[in-house]
Amino acid sequence: MRTISLSIAAVCAGLATAGTLWAGPDTVTLPENYQATFVNYLDVDRFDRKRVRKMYVNPDAHAAANAGDDLPGGTILIMEDHDAQTDADGNLQRDGDGRLIALDPVTNVFVMEKNGAWETDNGNWDYAWYLPDGTPKPDADFAGCFSCHANRSERDYTFTYWKNVSDQAK
DSSP states (O other): OHHHHHHHHHHHHHHHTTTOEEOOGGGSOOOTTHHHHSEEEEEEEEGGGTEEEEEEEOHHHHHHOOTTSOOOTTOEEEEEEEEEOBOTTSOBOBOTTSOBOEEEEEEEEEEEEEOTTEEOSSTTEEEEEEOTTSOBOTTOOOHHHHHHHHTTGGGTTOSSHHHHHHHHHO
């Protein structure tokens, strides 16, 4: 009888998850040519890290996003890190508008993707971290991504893009 109960439980568990794709960083890919095809919606100066972060969103999601709503499935957000220009003494340099000057080389690329078929602690979002050459960072730890973004559940787990869409509607 115990064997039958365990078998029924296993079948029920299998049916409950049938069709569900459990997310993982290997499912979040770095889109080719994103710098030319995605919308660069924001640049963020990180004075504390001597870094400029360029934020991108895929055009389909950008067109479908509505202020105050969760972002549509298929949304891909990319955060690209660049070191900021410094002088010989290590002081940050600014352009005529007072913004940090991003150096050309990319230092890291972070990808955040939403897929309704995924089940994660942050809704349907998952994360990936890529090196400048486009290869996945082998020792990447995503616990920080999940815990930090969990603080923004009211903004569909995003920091800048959900707010950007809402601000544009004003």
